[in-house]
Amino acid sequence: MTSPLQQKIKINGPSVVTANRTWDGVVIYRDAHKGWTTDLAQAAIVHTADDARALLAESTADDVGAIGPYIAPVAVNDNGVVEPGNLREQIRRQGVTIDLPVSA
Amino acid sequence: MYAYDEIDRTLINERVAEFRDQVKRRLAGELTEDEFKMLRLMNGVYLQLHAYMFRVAIPYGTLSSPQLRKMAHVARRYDRGYGHFTTRQNIQFNWIKLADLPDALEDLASVGIHAMQTSGNCTRNVTTDQWAGVAPGEVEDPRIWAELLRQYSTMHPEFSFLPRKFKIAITASAHDRAAIKVHDIGLRIHKNEAGETGFEVLVGGGLGRTPFIGKVIKPFVHGRDILSYVESILRVYNQYGRRDNIYKARIKILVHELGIEKFAAEVEDEWLAMRDSALTLDNEVVEDIRSRFSYPHYQKLSDTPDELTAASADPHFARWLKNSVAPHQRTGYAIVTLSLKPVGGPPGDATAEQMDAVADLADKYSFGEIRVGHEQNLALPSVAKHDLPALWRQLDKLGLATPNVNLVTDIIACPGLDYCSLANTRSIPIAQELTRRFANHDLAELIGRLHINISGCINACGHHHVGHIGILGVEKNGEEFFQITIGGRADEHAVVGTLIGPAVPFAEVADVIEDIVEAYLALRARPDELFVQTVERLGVEPFKERVYATR
Numbered sequence: 001m002t003s004p005l006q007q008k009i010k011i012n013g014p015s016v017v018t019a020n021r022t023w024d025g026v027v028i029y030r031d032a033h034k035g036w037t038t039d040l041a042q043a044a045i046v047h048t049a050d051d052a053r054a055l056l057a058e059s060t061a062d063d064v065g066a067i068g069p070y071i072a073p074v075a076v077n078d079n080g081v082v083e084p085g086n087l088r089e090q091i092r093r094q095g096v097t098i099d100l101p102v103s104a
Numbered sequence: 105m106y107a108y109d110e111i112d113r114t115l116i117n118e119r120v121a122e123f124r125d126q127v128k129r130r131l132a133g134e135l136t137e138d139e140f141k142m143l144r145l146m147n148g149v150y151l152q153l154h155a156y157m158f159r160v161a162i163p164y165g166t167l168s169s170p171q172l173r174k175m176a177h178v179a180r181r182y183d184r185g186y187g188h189f190t191t192r193q194n195i196q197f198n199w200i201k202l203a204d205l206p207d208a209l210e211d212l213a214s215v216g217i218h219a220m221q222t223s224g225n226c227t228r229n230v231t232t233d234q235w236a237g238v239a240p241g242e243v244e245d246p247r248i249w250a251e252l253l254r255q256y257s258t259m260h261p262e263f264s265f266l267p268r269k270f271k272i273a274i275t276a277s278a279h280d281r282a283a284i285k286v287h288d289i290g291l292r293i294h295k296n297e298a299g300e301t302g303f304e305v306l307v308g309g310g311l312g313r314t315p316f317i318g319k320v321i322k323p324f325v326h327g328r329d330i331l332s333y334v335e336s337i338l339r340v341y342n343q344y345g346r347r348d349n350i351y352k353a354r355i356k357i358l359v360h361e362l363g364i365e366k367f368a369a370e371v372e373d374e375w376l377a378m379r380d381s382a383l384t385l386d387n388e389v390v391e392d393i394r395s396r397f398s399y400p401h402y403q404k405l406s407d408t409p410d411e412l413t414a415a416s417a418d419p420h421f422a423r424w425l426k427n428s429v430a431p432h433q434r435t436g437y438a439i440v441t442l443s444l445k446p447v448g449g450p451p452g453d454a455t456a457e458q459m460d461a462v463a464d465l466a467d468k469y470s471f472g473e474i475r476v477g478h479e480q481n482l483a484l485p486s487v488a489k490h491d492l493p494a495l496w497r498q499l500d501k502l503g504l505a506t507p508n509v510n511l512v513t514d515i516i517a518c519p520g521l522d523y524c525s526l527a528n529t530r531s532i533p534i535a536q537e538l539t540r541r542f543a544n545h546d547l548a549e550l551i552g553r554l555h556i557n558i559s560g561c562i563n564a565c566g567h568h569h570v571g572h573i574g575i576l577g578v579e580k581n582g583e584e585f586f587q588i589t590i591g592g593r594a595d596e597h598a599v600v601g602t603l604i605g606p607a608v609p610f611a612e613v614a615d616v617i618e619d620i621v622e623a624y625l626a627l628r629a630r631p632d633e634l635f636v637q638t639v640e641r642l643g644v645e646p647f648k649e650r651v652y653a654t655r
Contacts, residue, residue: 023131024201025155064133067151086582088521092153096522098532101453102185 009049009056013085014074016043017052017059018092019066027092028066030059036066040082040093045074105168105473106251107396108216115258116213119220123147124206131203146226148194148219149205152525158183158197158205159222160212161229164236164250164274165193165476169463172474174215176459182208187459189444189452191478191516191567192271193231194222198523220258225266227257227338232274233281234477237399238439238485240431243293244301246276248394249330252385255393256331263338267345268353270338271310278596283478285309285318285598286570288355289337291330302326307337307367308359311564315600316356319364321371327390329375332383336375340367400471400486405436407489415493423545424496427507438489440470442482442499443506443514447543450532451517452480461502469495479555480516481509511548512556512621513539516567520560520577521584527560529577529584529610534558537614542621551621554635555593570594572636573620574601575613584610590620590647591639602639604648608655616651623650 017030021038028036029043037043046052052071059069073085084090091097108116123143130140144150148159160175167175175195179187182204183197190196200208212218221229230250237245253272257263263270273282276293284290290306303325309318325333341355344362359367415421430439442462444452454462462482466474469491470484477483482504487495499505508514515538518524520531535558542548557571561578568574574589585607592601608616621635627646628638639647 020151020155022137023203025151027154063136064131067137087584088153091521095154096532097530098450098522098536100184100186101450101455 009053009071011046011049011052011071012073014045014047014076014082015052015071015085016040016045016074016082017055017069018043018072018089019059019069022065022067025067030055030069034058036062040074040084043074043082045076045082105166105398106163106247107398109396112216116216116218119147119218120206120209120213123209127202127206142224144202145223146220147205147209148222149202150223150525152198152519152523153521154523155199156202156205157523158200158208158219159190160195160197160217160219161222162193162195162217162476163229163254164232164247165234165478166236166247167474167476168215169466169472169474171215171217172459172463172466174212174217176456176463178208178211179459180456181211185457186453186455188450188519189454189476189480189482191480191518191565192229193234193476193478194229195476196519198519221254223269224264225268225270226264227253227260227266227270227272230254230257230272230274231282231287231478233277234475234483235281235430235439235485236276236475237397238432238434238437239277240433241277242433243276243295245397246274246291246293247397248390249291249293249303249327250274251393251397252331252390253334256334256383263342266338266342267347268350268355270341270355272334280594280596280598281477283567283570283594283598285596286311286315286567286594287318289334290318294324296324300326303330303333305333305337308356308364309598310354310356311567311569312354313351313562313564314354314357314360315564315569316360317598317600319359321364321368328385328387329379331385332379332381333371333375335383336371336378339374340370344370400473402434402437402486403488405488405490407435409436409490411490411493415496420500421493421496423549424500424505424507425492427511427549428505428509429492432486434486436489437486438492440484440487440492440495441477441509442484442504443509444481444504445508445514445539446503446506447513447539448536449503449539451515451535454482458502458504461498462504465495465498479514481514507545508548510553510555512542512551512554513548515539515556515558516571517558518560518566520558520566524560524565526563527577528579529560529586531558531560531566531575531577534575534586534610534613538617541614541618551625552632552634554621556617557592567594568592569600570598571601572634572639573617575617578607580607586610586613588613588616588620588651590644591636593636602644604644605652612655619651620647623647
């Protein structure tokens, strides 16, 4: 399989790097301080392919803390609020769209 | 029930210890994810959208009450209080932490449960008829052979890195409840003219991106030769199966590209060279396995007990009796299916409380045994008929007596985009909406047998190809769309469904299914002509016209 870093990176708008946390699998985002956050609002946002590649390279280097980092689209509204850019990422952020059989 | 011996227990316990060390090294950074991924997959651990998913095997769909209680315990202690029964006689826990997995595995190992062969390119958990050993007319209990195949295939060094995963299913009944024709190898136990028990062997069935119905490769293989014959198939596949393209790596592609005759000839050559090897099963071995299965001590009971006659005056009980209770091999006993398809619920999910309660009911009413079917329901295999009214009342309180078995709301659905990292669309909300649309039991009964199967992507875990109505989620420009097929079936007359037209958006799926069902009710030749029979008789055109005329 081609490494994410060798893949052609093409972004069409603001993007973040997201992954799953190794010890529990929770959804995380790369922040601007070379760390990870569970809060999308704290994620580092990139706008160019070069910046995305750099952020992904830095994220991939942390193999202990995170699994499978990749670039995901986001939308930033007029008030600066960051939202996931597609349904998959929306579900990853907000959880399942159904009621769980047992209340959390 | 099958009683594990010391070898089995040692194997499972050693595996837990090994995985505990692997997890420790992964969390300490001594193993990279690339190194660890295959190790975790060999223990049923996937990474899904929000969390790790832990898939646990339920060999041949048989559970004891302590085993089910232990699954409830895992759900409660390490997960979020529920589990999901899959289409291959497994259970999945969706929210488990990597750090907790060794403990969960150890707890399961204490009751002989493990996660081997639930992932990876090996022979997967061998599945069979959930009514094995109790179904009337069955040639013999197929679990004996499933267990032999389990022992043979577990950690088999030659076949642990096949080109792709490999699934075997077995049935011993005329009506196939194990979907053997859509497995890599399907085995149908039958008797030859001499009265000997053997197997009709099918090969190359499968769903996914390229669905195929399995082809008969050998009409009769004697029981003593079944391991060597299966091994011959695996060897040919291992040698010629494609490893360069994951989408063409399953045996079905090899069988299709070579043609069944050439493939069969290759297998025959291989088999003739090895059939009289250590793999030949003498009677002693088979009988030893058979002796490790314990069977209930049935009593001589009335087939028409007074309790049943009296309770049948209650229309709710009578409906459930008609729908969820099936004949048993023994007079006075019945097989009871427990629907995990409540109106508005996710198909196949059971809470820890439900699992505990079912285990208690199994102890009280079914010799402590529970079965799991590929349709994502449970069954109590041996219930005295005089106990049916009492059992029903308790199942009803637990939400496990929805009288919809094999009806329109008994939907098979994969976890879809709500959980799965491979999915393109959601499946569960579609299933939930359909159960609400067809919640009226009179309507469902009027419609009759109708299987709706839903997959959230082309990998087809929801078996959409072989649903009477199949629903496949596809993504179009970031939106969820669904292709509809009709006329598929997974039983002894298995056939892949036919696409009726362009995909429809998420919001319209339930309307489309209602249109198809209304068309069927108007078109069927008589009330007992099943949906699939109407489609077979008329083709897809009338349904297509009904769905797309106004869209």
